[in-house]
Structure formats: structure tokens, C-alpha cells
Amino acid sequence: MNHLGLILVREYLNKVRNKSFIIMTFMSPLLMVGVIGLVTYLSNLNNDNERHIKVLDQSGYFGHLFEDQDQITFELLDTIDLEQAKAITESAQDYGLLFIPKVKNIADLSRAIYFYSEDSPSIVVMTQIERIVQQQANTLALNQAGIDAQAIRDLYFDVRPQLETFKGQETSKLGSGLKLIFGGAAGYLLFMFIIIYGNMIMRSVIEEKTSRIIEVIISSVRPIELLLGKIFGTTLAGITQFAVWVILVGVLGTVMSQVLGVEMQTGSQVAMEQGAALAQTNDLPAQILMEIFQLPMTNLVVMFFLFFIGGYLLYASLYAAIGAAVDSETDTQQFMIPIIMPLIIAVYVGVFTVIEDPHGTVSQVFSFIPLTSPVVMLMRIPFGVPLWEQIVSVVLLFTTFIGTVWFAAKIYRVGILMYGKKPSYKELLKWLKY
Amino acid sequence: MLEAHSISKSFGSFKALQEVSLMVPKQSVFGLLGPNGAGKTTLIRIINQITMPDSGHVLLDGEPLRPDHIRYIGYLPEERGLYKTMKVGEQVIYLAQLKGLSKSDAKAQLKYWFDRLDIGHWWDKKVQELSKGMAQKIQFVVTVLHRPKLLIFDEPFSGFDPINAQLIREEILNLRDQGATVIFSTHRMESVEEMCDHIALMNKSKKILDGNLMDIKRAYQSNVFRVGIKSADKAGTWKILEEQFGATPVVFKSIHEEVQCKLQLPDGHGPNDLFAQLSKFGEISHFVQEVPTANDIFIQSIHQNEAIL
Structure with missing residues (x-):
């Protein structure tokens, strides 16, 4: 098997030295960070212009509530005529004029408020104004009806059942969410890897045929060594590329956030705040940490690697099998759908069924089928899966991988003798018998 | 090996x-x-x-x-x-x-x-x-x-x-x-x-x-000889050769004026006998045994093989 090492090294170097591969490796992060940077920069640019809004409050209830904000400043006009106010606002080239008329009944306000502006105003601005007016109007309405608004607020009920398993393990909705995120992320990563590097493996398997060196190679090495060498060599090249991407995106991202003065984490912070608002607690990060520690960490990490590697290799070997069956890349189309389908099914089962019922029959079955188990089982594990099930699933996965490579090698050897014949599935079955 | x-x-x-x-x-x-x-x-x-x-x-x-x-x-x-x-x-x-x-x-x-x-x-x-x-x-x-x-x-x-x-x-x-x-x-x-x-x-x-x-x-040699004879009476010589040896006419490049033919060595005779007999007709300028080329053998044996099939 010392050939395997030689083939692996050649495949790796061949990929890594390839010009388009190098360009892709360094350009992709640049492009990615560049696009994100550009978008951030542009939206910043847009946000930079301050908006002056004039408020004409004839009712007298709201004026004092409009406090200046980051990008919006309010200016309360003295009680003047509406037409006059409009003229002033327009000549001052302000963003707009908010007009709150004097009404007898608070209820009449809902349709009586106007906002005048040059163009249609931004949704963000309007939402803010609406919120301020609505809150105050609510309070006023309650007061008018003789109800103490504060008393109602105090009586607000917050129902959140504490979750606990019979064994005494505390869980929470937040935990379920985390599990979903973990499983989803693992599935997504696998999906991405397969899509990006599966094709590369397939092309690499076809390489010997298009360059017609195949007979020289095949009279020197066994097809299974060649295929394994190609799968592992290409995978290592892929890992190299991926590592470069992660590092470059990290470095470039940091540099850019320094240059632009933008917190790249803004997005995640917003998400956190929303989460916090949802949970209405202040110690959310601590809670997340606690939940993470409650997940079966060792089990998860070990199984993540096993299933990720196994799942990737299995799909890689399927791509290799396609490469083995055809003479040129144009013939590969008909074989693509059967490869992508199980992946999509796996993700669907993972997202819809596993979350609903992690240990139901459907989830269980799909977490054993090798083509779907990497995604489905990874999503199930955080909910607690017996060890034997995990082991059986992993063994099945790797056995199928070896089986597929063997199958591919078989096709490969026979395929040489069949120059120019376009293989159908029926033909492939016949080849197995040779 | x-x-x-x-x-x-x-x-x-x-x-x-x-x-x-x-x-x-x-x-x-x-x-x-x-x-x-x-x-x-x-x-x-x-x-x-x-x-x-x-x-x-x-x-x-x-x-x-x-x-x-x-x-x-x-x-x-x-x-x-x-x-x-x-x-x-x-x-x-x-x-x-x-x-x-x-x-x-x-x-x-x-x-x-x-x-x-x-x-x-x-x-x-x-x-x-x-x-x-x-x-x-x-x-x-x-x-x-x-x-x-x-x-x-x-x-x-x-x-x-x-x-x-x-x-x-x-x-x-x-x-x-x-x-x-x-x-x-x-x-x-x-x-x-x-x-x-x-x-x-x-x-x-x-x-x-x-x-x-x-x-x-x-094994494939056929005992066929190419012969060129300088003869005074070309037509007469040709007639005798045709009758006695079953000669067939061939043309090959030569610097002489001669009778050119291809003939089969009679059974029970060696090339020397043939040479002696032919020399009676005149001076022999050509006397070459036809050795089959690989190409001849190839074509001949494939035809034979296909005839059997």
C-alpha cells in the first residue's frame, strides 16, 4: 500500500499548485470580506446623514416625548399654522414634518396624525415615531378611561415552565434551540464541504482518462489505491483551502473592522439582544454556557468528527464512483441528482422530524441509513441517543464508504475496456459481474 | 521468460x-x-x-x-x-x-x-x-x-x-x-x-x-523462382517455359533485355537442376527464390484461417 502515499502526495501537490486553485483560495476570502465590507460601508454611509424632523404638536400631549436619537433629531415647533410649518420645514430642507392635531377624543388620533416629507420616509424612522406616539396614546387612553396604566403593567404575567427530565436533568427551550443550532451547523458544514470538494474529486478521477495516461497508471497501481489516494489527497487540499479561508477571513475581517470602525459582531449582538428580550433575563450568556455544558460534550465532539469524516468520505466516494464510470465531465450530469437527493432529504428530516420527535421511528431509521445518518444522527445526539445506536450507525457509515470505493474501483477497471461507451445504470450493474 | x-x-x-x-x-x-x-x-x-x-x-x-x-x-x-x-x-x-x-x-x-x-x-x-x-x-x-x-x-x-x-x-x-x-x-x-x-x-x-x-x-517458402534469361529467340523460349514449367509472366526492373518469368520448382528437383535446365535457353541474368515477407504470410494465413471458419 506504499503507493497510496505516493498517489496522495501527488494529488495534493497537483491540486495545491494548480493556478485556479490558488487564485480561488486567496480570492474567495477577499471577495467575501470585500463584499461584506462594502455593504457595511455603504449602509454606514447612508446612516451617517442625520435626519432632522420638525414636530408640530397641537394636542400638547406628545411634544416632550420626542428625544433626539442617534441619527434623528427632533425640533418642536411653536404652535403655528400647519401650512406655515410645512413651508418652514421644506425651506429648511429637513427630513419631514410630524403633525399631531388637536383632538377632542384620544381615539380620533389614530387616523389624524400626518407625516409630511419630500419623498416616502424610511420605514425605520416611521416605526420609531409610531412607537413613541402609540405608547403615549395608549397610556392617555387608559387614563381617560380611568384605569391606572402602571397597575396593568404590574399585573402582567410571565409564564415559563421549568423543564426537567425524570432523571433530574434540567433543560429549557433555550437548550433545544442550541441543539438545533448545533445539529444544523454540522449538517450545513458537511453539505458545503461535499458540494465544494465532491466535484473536485470527481474531476480528479476523470483526469487519467482525459489525459489518456490511465493504462500506464492502472498497470502500476490497483484502482482502489488510486481512488483512495485521490479522495484523501483532494480532501487534504480542501482542508488546506478551508483553513486558509478561515484564517484569511478572520484576519481581513479584523483589519477591516478596525479600518471602518465597525463592530463586525453587530449582527450577533442584535441577535443576542433579541434573544435576551425573548427570555427577559439579563444573565443570558451565563445561561447559554450552562446549557452548553449540559450537552453531552465529549460524546458530541467525538461523534461530530466521526460522522463528519465518515459522511464526507462516503459522498466523496460516490463522486469518485461517478468519475470512474464516465469518460468525460459532460457525461456526469445524469448521476448528479441521486447524490444530492439524499443530502436534501437528510436536511429535511433533520429540520422537521428530529426537532418534532427526536426518537421517533422516522428519525431513528434515517439516523441509520448511511447517506442520511451524518446529518440526522448529529442532530439527534444532543437529545440523547444510546451509545450502541451511535456505534452501529458509525460502523454502517464507514463500511458503506469502503464498499463504495470498492465498487468504484471495480467500475473503474472495467470502464477502461469500454472506451467511448456512455454508461447507463443497467450497464454499470453488468460491469459488476465482469 | x-x-x-x-x-x-x-x-x-x-x-x-x-x-x-x-x-x-x-x-x-x-x-x-x-x-x-x-x-x-x-x-x-x-x-x-x-x-x-x-x-x-x-x-x-x-x-x-x-x-x-x-x-x-x-x-x-x-x-x-x-x-x-x-x-x-x-x-x-x-x-x-x-x-x-x-x-x-x-x-x-x-x-x-x-x-x-x-x-x-x-x-x-x-x-x-x-x-x-x-x-x-x-x-x-x-x-x-x-x-x-x-x-x-x-x-x-x-x-x-x-x-x-x-x-x-x-x-x-x-x-x-x-x-x-x-x-x-x-x-x-x-x-x-x-x-x-x-x-x-x-x-x-x-x-x-x-x-x-x-x-x-x-515453412511458407513456396519454391517459386524469378528468372530472367537472355535469349535470342524470346517467343520460342517463352513457349517452352510455359509448357514445361508452367511459367507465368512477371515484370521486374532489370538492365537487360530478357525473358522475365516466375516458375515453380518441379517436385523432386533442387534449384541446381532447374538452373541447369534453364541455362540451355541462354544466359541467366536473374535467378532469385521468392521469400515470403511477413506481410505475405500475414495476409495468406489470415485468408486461410477465414476460409476454414
């Missing part, structure tokens, strides 16, 4: 080889001949362990073929190519390593061959920068680099210009003289005539003839 014993191979219902046996003597050039589709390439692939025979077995130096035997075999297939994006030197060394050579060994051998063929400056070129003929030379080097005991060439001269073909021909004979055994498969007869010590002739998945080339030629 190499023995194949009743090899059979079929693909589905198509029979590619039927009970083919071969004996390739050590240090000889063995020509595997036959029309397209005769099964030559399949047989060569079986020897290279690319495919397995359905029945029969191959012995190399008396041992049944084993996977590690591939390092003793150098194979130049008819369908040939190289990795286009790899550099020449790197590539040849890689391929030699796959055949079991160490890296330093491969390098030394490669230097030797590059100097010998005067192509040392190609070392760092990519294959896609080479012309077809240049790539063929590299392929030849790849085939012989690991000093195989058995060399197998499938149509080695296709794609070579006459000068390079001659160069390769000499190298092949040179390798044989150094101890290698060479099998080469072709349907170009002129190269057979020049190079082969032994031949086997295949047609429609069967071997129909094999043996030492000279022996075969002898």
Missing part, C-alpha cells in the same frame, strides 16, 4: 480470447501480430494484470503472475498520455516510483536516459508544452526507466516521425541485447521484418500461427 497457457476471456457474450497460448523466449523480440480486433490488446492487458483471464494462466520466469511482478514489466500502451499539468522530470520520477523504484534511483536513471536521448532541457517543462513526438519520447523513457525484464510495446511507432522511430527501434534492440525481453504488438509488417525474432499471429480471438520468424518464413 513469459508463458501464457490457454488464456480465454470474454466480455459478456463477446469472446475476446479463446485458448491462446504463447511462449516468449528470453532476450528476444516477440511480435504479436494480427488485424484490428484480434485480441492482441486484451492479451497484453492480461499480462499487465489490468484484466484477469476467465481461464488459463500466465507464468513469468516460471512463476504465476503476482501483483508485485508489475515492477518487472514495462508497458507502453497504444492509448497513451501523460499528466498534462505536471513537469516532465517530476512526472517520470513519480511513475517510476509507482513501479517500485526509489526516488534517487529514478532520478539517476532519468538523467541517464535524458542524456542519452539528448532531451535533458525538458526536465522542467510541463507536458502540455511538449509536441506529440516529444511526449512520445517521454513515454518511451517512462516505459523503460525501471529497467524491466519484460518490455511490452503496443503499436510503439504510431505517431513517431521516421527519424525518431528509427531511434526508438535502435533503443529497443539495444535493450534486448542488454538482456530484456520485448513483446511488441503491431499490424505494421515492415517493423516486424526488421526487429522480430519470434512472432505469433492472431485472428478473431485465436492464435493461428507462432514460432521463430525464420522458421515460419521457411
Whole structure:
């Protein structure tokens, strides 16, 4: 098997030295960070212009509530005529004029408020104004009806059942969410890897045929060594590329956030705040940490690697099998759908069924089928899966991988003798018998 | 050196080889001949362990073929190519390593061959920068680099210009003289005539003839002579020759005015008897036995074979 090492090294170097591969490796992060940077920069640019809004409050209830904000400043006009106010606002080239008329009944306000502006105003601005007016109007309405608004607020009920398993393990909705995120992320990563590097493996398997060196190679090495060498060599090249991407995106991202003065984490912070608002607690990060520690960490990490590697290799070997069956890349189309389908099914089962019922029959079955188990089982594990099930699933996965490579090698050897014949599935079955 | 014993191979219902046996003597050039589709390439692939025979077995130096035997075999297939994006030197060394050579060994051998063929400056070129003929030379080097005991060439001269073909021909004979055994498969007869010590002739998945080339030629010699006689009475001589010897007219280039004919040696007579009889008619300017060329034998035996079928 010392050939395997030689083939692996050649495949790796061949990929890594390839010009388009190098360009892709360094350009992709640049492009990615560049696009994100550009978008951030542009939206910043847009946000930079301050908006002056004039408020004409004839009712007298709201004026004092409009406090200046980051990008919006309010200016309360003295009680003047509406037409006059409009003229002033327009000549001052302000963003707009908010007009709150004097009404007898608070209820009449809902349709009586106007906002005048040059163009249609931004949704963000309007939402803010609406919120301020609505809150105050609510309070006023309650007061008018003789109800103490504060008393109602105090009586607000917050129902959140504490979750606990019979064994005494505390869980929470937040935990379920985390599990979903973990499983989803693992599935997504696998999906991405397969899509990006599966094709590369397939092309690499076809390489010997298009360059017609195949007979020289095949009279020197066994097809299974060649295929394994190609799968592992290409995978290592892929890992190299991926590592470069992660590092470059990290470095470039940091540099850019320094240059632009933008917190790249803004997005995640917003998400956190929303989460916090949802949970209405202040110690959310601590809670997340606690939940993470409650997940079966060792089990998860070990199984993540096993299933990720196994799942990737299995799909890689399927791509290799396609490469083995055809003479040129144009013939590969008909074989693509059967490869992508199980992946999509796996993700669907993972997202819809596993979350609903992690240990139901459907989830269980799909977490054993090798083509779907990497995604489905990874999503199930955080909910607690017996060890034997995990082991059986992993063994099945790797056995199928070896089986597929063997199958591919078989096709490969026979395929040489069949120059120019376009293989159908029926033909492939016949080849197995040779 | 190499023995194949009743090899059979079929693909589905198509029979590619039927009970083919071969004996390739050590240090000889063995020509595997036959029309397209005769099964030559399949047989060569079986020897290279690319495919397995359905029945029969191959012995190399008396041992049944084993996977590690591939390092003793150098194979130049008819369908040939190289990795286009790899550099020449790197590539040849890689391929030699796959055949079991160490890296330093491969390098030394490669230097030797590059100097010998005067192509040392190609070392760092990519294959896609080479012309077809240049790539063929590299392929030849790849085939012989690991000093195989058995060399197998499938149509080695296709794609070579006459000068390079001659160069390769000499190298092949040179390798044989150094101890290698060479099998080469072709349907170009002129190269057979020049190079082969032994031949086997295949047609429609069967071997129909094999043996030492000279022996075969002898067996196929027809005792036909081309004769030119300077005679005063051309018409009279011609009449007698036609009646007595069944002579048929032929035309060959000659500087003399003469009667030119082809005639069969009568049974029970030697060439000397014939010569003596003919000399009565005049001075003999031509007396040549027709030796069949490999091409003649090829065509003749294939026709015979097809007539039997």
C-alpha cells in the first residue's frame, strides 16, 4: 500500500499548485470580506446623514416625548399654522414634518396624525415615531378611561415552565434551540464541504482518462489505491483551502473592522439582544454556557468528527464512483441528482422530524441509513441517543464508504475496456459481474 | 521468460480470447501480430494484470503472475498520455516510483536516459508544452526507466516521425541485447521484418500461427523462382517455359533485355537442376527464390484461417 502515499502526495501537490486553485483560495476570502465590507460601508454611509424632523404638536400631549436619537433629531415647533410649518420645514430642507392635531377624543388620533416629507420616509424612522406616539396614546387612553396604566403593567404575567427530565436533568427551550443550532451547523458544514470538494474529486478521477495516461497508471497501481489516494489527497487540499479561508477571513475581517470602525459582531449582538428580550433575563450568556455544558460534550465532539469524516468520505466516494464510470465531465450530469437527493432529504428530516420527535421511528431509521445518518444522527445526539445506536450507525457509515470505493474501483477497471461507451445504470450493474 | 497457457476471456457474450497460448523466449523480440480486433490488446492487458483471464494462466520466469511482478514489466500502451499539468522530470520520477523504484534511483536513471536521448532541457517543462513526438519520447523513457525484464510495446511507432522511430527501434534492440525481453504488438509488417525474432499471429480471438520468424518464413517458402534469361529467340523460349514449367509472366526492373518469368520448382528437383535446365535457353541474368515477407504470410494465413471458419 506504499503507493497510496505516493498517489496522495501527488494529488495534493497537483491540486495545491494548480493556478485556479490558488487564485480561488486567496480570492474567495477577499471577495467575501470585500463584499461584506462594502455593504457595511455603504449602509454606514447612508446612516451617517442625520435626519432632522420638525414636530408640530397641537394636542400638547406628545411634544416632550420626542428625544433626539442617534441619527434623528427632533425640533418642536411653536404652535403655528400647519401650512406655515410645512413651508418652514421644506425651506429648511429637513427630513419631514410630524403633525399631531388637536383632538377632542384620544381615539380620533389614530387616523389624524400626518407625516409630511419630500419623498416616502424610511420605514425605520416611521416605526420609531409610531412607537413613541402609540405608547403615549395608549397610556392617555387608559387614563381617560380611568384605569391606572402602571397597575396593568404590574399585573402582567410571565409564564415559563421549568423543564426537567425524570432523571433530574434540567433543560429549557433555550437548550433545544442550541441543539438545533448545533445539529444544523454540522449538517450545513458537511453539505458545503461535499458540494465544494465532491466535484473536485470527481474531476480528479476523470483526469487519467482525459489525459489518456490511465493504462500506464492502472498497470502500476490497483484502482482502489488510486481512488483512495485521490479522495484523501483532494480532501487534504480542501482542508488546506478551508483553513486558509478561515484564517484569511478572520484576519481581513479584523483589519477591516478596525479600518471602518465597525463592530463586525453587530449582527450577533442584535441577535443576542433579541434573544435576551425573548427570555427577559439579563444573565443570558451565563445561561447559554450552562446549557452548553449540559450537552453531552465529549460524546458530541467525538461523534461530530466521526460522522463528519465518515459522511464526507462516503459522498466523496460516490463522486469518485461517478468519475470512474464516465469518460468525460459532460457525461456526469445524469448521476448528479441521486447524490444530492439524499443530502436534501437528510436536511429535511433533520429540520422537521428530529426537532418534532427526536426518537421517533422516522428519525431513528434515517439516523441509520448511511447517506442520511451524518446529518440526522448529529442532530439527534444532543437529545440523547444510546451509545450502541451511535456505534452501529458509525460502523454502517464507514463500511458503506469502503464498499463504495470498492465498487468504484471495480467500475473503474472495467470502464477502461469500454472506451467511448456512455454508461447507463443497467450497464454499470453488468460491469459488476465482469 | 513469459508463458501464457490457454488464456480465454470474454466480455459478456463477446469472446475476446479463446485458448491462446504463447511462449516468449528470453532476450528476444516477440511480435504479436494480427488485424484490428484480434485480441492482441486484451492479451497484453492480461499480462499487465489490468484484466484477469476467465481461464488459463500466465507464468513469468516460471512463476504465476503476482501483483508485485508489475515492477518487472514495462508497458507502453497504444492509448497513451501523460499528466498534462505536471513537469516532465517530476512526472517520470513519480511513475517510476509507482513501479517500485526509489526516488534517487529514478532520478539517476532519468538523467541517464535524458542524456542519452539528448532531451535533458525538458526536465522542467510541463507536458502540455511538449509536441506529440516529444511526449512520445517521454513515454518511451517512462516505459523503460525501471529497467524491466519484460518490455511490452503496443503499436510503439504510431505517431513517431521516421527519424525518431528509427531511434526508438535502435533503443529497443539495444535493450534486448542488454538482456530484456520485448513483446511488441503491431499490424505494421515492415517493423516486424526488421526487429522480430519470434512472432505469433492472431485472428478473431485465436492464435493461428507462432514460432521463430525464420522458421515460419521457411515453412511458407513456396519454391517459386524469378528468372530472367537472355535469349535470342524470346517467343520460342517463352513457349517452352510455359509448357514445361508452367511459367507465368512477371515484370521486374532489370538492365537487360530478357525473358522475365516466375516458375515453380518441379517436385523432386533442387534449384541446381532447374538452373541447369534453364541455362540451355541462354544466359541467366536473374535467378532469385521468392521469400515470403511477413506481410505475405500475414495476409495468406489470415485468408486461410477465414476460409476454414
